[in-house]
Amino acid sequence: MQTIGLIGGLSWESSAVYYEGLNKGVQARLGGLHSAKVVLVSVDLAELDELQDAGDWDRIAEILSAAARGAEQAGADFLLLATTTFHRVYDEVADAVSIPVVHLADLMAEQIVARGYKTVGFMGTAFTLTDHFFAERIGSHGINVNMPDELHTDTLDSIVYDELVFRTINPSSRKRVLGIIDELTDAGAEAIVxxxxxxSLLVRPQDADVPVLDVITVHVEDALDRALA
Structure with missing residues (x-):
């Protein structure tokens, strides 16, 4: 079994879901007392959030590159950057280490293509909805990526940063997210990213009337395939 490197803390709530998924996945595949071999390097989200607001992506790249080197030195065979927003500095992080760093947008695109979807709806934080770097990378695989109405940008950002990073599950927020999913579906989306x-802490796949692909599940399943190959 290979050792999975995980840069977490972005947020720690989602990192906990990653860790649980990796260990449950290994146990399900190997049985018994098996668990995942994981090196976790956790960073301070508040520090990176402030740097993001200031537009200091060079410093963000330095921090995450240092975390990646730490994971490599601790024995990681490959690396997951457990965040979407900070894939903005993926190239810098990947260049800082000699082990593979898996790009989440490429994995998501592979899953979309494998399932035969041509058009997907895209939901995320304000940064990923307005910067487009992540959606454009998915789109480079020949996939149509539809964004929600701009009126929903602040709503989604608030749900993530004011509620979910503190694991506050608000039924009214779930209803609002499901409403946005319905709008994207009505506009032609065959699945939601x-x-x-x-x-994924708020809306489960069974809550929606259309397939939902969440980044944690896609990332974790690929990591398990790699670690146990």
Whole structure:
């Protein structure tokens, strides 16, 4: 079994879901007392959030690159960057280490193509909805990526940063997210991409009338395949 490197804390709530998923996945595949071999390097989200607000992506890249080197030095065979927003500095992080760093947008695109979807709805934080770097990378695989109405940008951002990062589950927020999903579906989306990992804490696949692909599940399943190959 290979050792999975995980850069977490972005948020720690979603990182906990990653860790649980990796261990449950190994146990399900191997049985008995088996658990995942994981090196976790956790960073301070507040620090990176302030740097993001200031537009200091160079410093963000330095912090996450240092975390990646720490994971590599601790024995990780490959690395997961457990965040969507901070994939903005993926190239810098990948260049800082000699082990593979899995790009989440490429994994998501592979899953979309494998399932035969041509058009997906995209939901995430304000940054990923307005910067488009993550959606454009998915789109580079020949997939149509539809964004929600701009009126929903602040709503989704608030649900993630004011509620879900503190694991506050608000039924009214679930209803609002499901309403946005319905709008995207009505506009032609065959499936929905949850590009903010925390959204999977609020809405489960069975809650929606259309397939939902969340980044944590896609990331974890690929990591398990790699670690146990």
């Amino acid at each position: 949850f590009a903010a990992s925390e959204l």
